[in-house]
Amino acid sequence: NAGVMQNPRHLVRRRGQEARLRCSPMKGHSHVYWYRQLPEEGLKFMVYLQKENIIDESGMPKERFSAEFPKEGPSILRIQQVVRGDSAAYFCATTGGQREKLFFGSGTQLSVL
């Protein structure tokens, strides 16, 4: 959905570098979900945030991955010390409230060399 903005669209990193992926929700949306789509696999839930709070991070890898959604600004998915296995498409989806329809961004394609 054009209203959910993700940037960059493509991100290339070398092994060991940090990757920062940004998601700007649609106006009025305060709930953000991050999903990862590995090659040849379906989308997997990573984390759910609601302004300044992490509600559910059951899908986040235990190490190197973190997410935030500050009071001002976009939600950030941060991957430290990237490895080749982190190469994937990362999508965010936003909604105005629990149980409301999700709107997806166009994703960030992360490539780790």
Place this chain on the structure above:
Amino acid sequence: KQEVTQIPAALSVPEGENLVLNCSFTDSAIYNLQWFRQDPGKGLTSLLLIQSSQREQTSGRLNASLDKSSGRSTLYIAASQPGDSATYLCAVQSGGGATNKLIFGTGTLLAVQP
């Protein structure tokens, strides 16, 4: 643990044909089920959303049905067109908890030949 399966994984049909995509889920305690379309290198577009209390939803040439008790949903596409070529994803939102967390199937890659 909820698991969502889609068959077939890939489908190729000639233009004009009617087709059915299948989705099954293991836990019938769902809140809703959604069908999405994903084009290469792009995000997801929601096609149809069926609440757990509903049996079907229609939008244009698309019709989605839901049989919660048997854990199945189908997406029917009438009079297919080359522009329908994309990956179709089925996702369920579980009934427990108060989140919009979706569990996705791996998708059906559809190719409509002109």
